[in-house]
Amino acid sequence: MQRGKAREGSEKNRDQINVVKRRYPTKWTDDLHAKFMKVVQQLGEGRCYPKKIFELMQVPGLTKIQIGSHLQKCRRNNWRSPKEQRYVCLPSGQGSSNDSHEPRSNFPKYGAMPRLQTNVLNLQCNPDEIQKGPEFSFSTPNTNNSFARRENSIQQQFNLPQLQVQPHSFNIDNPFNDSFLLDQNNVGGGLQHETLFGISSSQELQGSINGNTNYRPGLMFNSGDHDHAQCAYNLNLNATYGATYSSRRIVSDIDIENVSINQYNLNVNADNVTICSDKTMMSNTYVGNAAINGLRATNTNVQQYIGEPNISDPGNIIATLYESDIEGRDPNEKEDCEAYYNNMEYLL
């Protein structure tokens, strides 16, 4: 059944035609959006519904419907601020293949969307071992989430571990990129937005961040898929704070708050990373916050224990992740791993 269709002769349409009370579309200016965002943040993840936002925004003339509509755009990462609109230019010869019904992000955001998505392949995520973070809810199933279905279908082709868990604050892939300004994102210890990107406004992140997308070996990073044109080189790994993931032989207690690697930046924003196995050389690594930018400059708050791999070098981080990843894998998988991590290094 078709829905959402504005039928020609509907009462509402006639109303609008006859009474001419049609309003001008609300322009979601930066200011208005900022206000919206403030309320969204105030409400917190999982509690942002049109009604609540409406009540808190208190903007005369702004309706719940409009807020709902804006929310939809934002959830789907389909809204660009007026400023961003000026900067966004698609590569030539390409129309927009970004169908609004095919969200770019696999990460649900806000409101009633599921707040957790775990895709742990081959590295079985043992639910019993997951400790819930303070703001996590595991109660919402992944069902009816087209994002999740789509990503799963991709990820299942690969035999590498997926740690894909909603961080306990906003993720970075949304028009609310300014979420980096939120304190919660700095769980590991006070990483400033500026130290990550050297910039602070949201639109400048756009194009380099496609949060929470886990690309695995075999997936072209720059495949010509215009849908991903703006995020071709990005990889973000978000794992829950406090989660424990276990594999077959190894027990990997990887607890990474936020890792993102992209064309310009390698951002490791990890808290209490523990990687241990019966064989691996690494244990109890604590990464407070690391940010390595395109210039290979390492930023603050990297804590390192003596005797551990040097995590101030992106290559070492990759190498470390790689080492822990191949542990216990069969040769084929190791090859995949190698390709995958090589790709990461290459991108750096």
Next chain:
DNA sequence: TAGCTTATCT
């Protein structure tokens, strides 16, 4: 019915 989401329309 209200509230929310989604699909579709302008």
Next chain:
DNA sequence: AAGATAAGCT
């Protein structure tokens, strides 16, 4: 493409 709206679901 941004914003509005119809319609489905709970």
